[in-house]
Amino acid sequence: MKNLGTKTIETKRLILRKFTLSDADDMYKNWASDDKVTKFLTWPTHTDIEVSRRVIDTWIKDYSNDKNYQWCIELKNTGEAIGSIGVVDCKENIEAVEIGYCIGSKYWNQGFTSEAFKALIQFFFQEVGVNRIESRHDPLNPNSGKVMLKCGLKYEGTRIKADRNNTGICDVAMYGIINPRV
Numbered sequence: 001m002k003n004l005g006t007k008t009i010e011t012k013r014l015i016l017r018k019f020t021l022s023d024a025d026d027m028y029k030n031w032a033s034d035d036k037v038t039k040f041l042t043w044p045t046h047t048d049i050e051v052s053r054r055v056i057d058t059w060i061k062d063y064s065n066d067k068n069y070q071w072c073i074e075l076k077n078t079g080e081a082i083g084s085i086g087v088v089d090c091k092e093n094i095e096a097v098e099i100g101y102c103i104g105s106k107y108w109n110q111g112f113t114s115e116a117f118k119a120l121i122q123f124f125f126q127e128v129g130v131n132r133i134e135s136r137h138d139p140l141n142p143n144s145g146k147v148m149l150k151c152g153l154k155y156e157g158t159r160i161k162a163d164r165n166n167t168g169i170c171d172v173a174m175y176g177i178i179n180p181r182v
Contacts, residue, residue, distance in 0.1 A: 013112065
């Protein structure tokens with residue numbers, strides 16, 4: 001596994017890039033203040049734009065570490081930040097990363113999250129050289145699992161009352177994909 005940090009990645013419709021402080025307005029407006037987006041997440045809905053600024057500031061400071069992977073999902077045609085995707089857990093001893101993501105509700109069901117996730121799968125398998133990519137979701141949020149399946153991850157099982165999100169203690173559905181080159 002060769003850690004490379006958050007590199008800019010382009011897809012057909014998106015630019016995945018490092019966050020800048022100028023993204024705070026879009027972050028707050030498009031996803032972080034939306035209870036529909038944060039309902040099944042592990043961090044609370046942002047109550048004001050200052051919370052978004054502080055989060056982004058922390059991410060910016062962490063970009064100096066090549067083991068940090070946190071991307072802004074930007075629409076190519078507008079330059080608008082519409083979500084985030086990144087590594088929420090890294091298990092270097094087994095060369096695995098867990099990917100987490102969120103996107104503004106007005107951008108749901110348009111394939112943006114799948115497009116971003118597929119690009120990261122390619123990046124982590126081909127450039128970083130991970131053995132395994134995994135992701136998980138609350139079964140009460142099945143659309144998140146649909147993204148994982150669309151990206152080639154396989155459902156591996158559900159752990160009962162094994163996680164906590166903004167709804168409380170919850171079940172967690174686990175998905176994974178193994179690098180075909182390993």
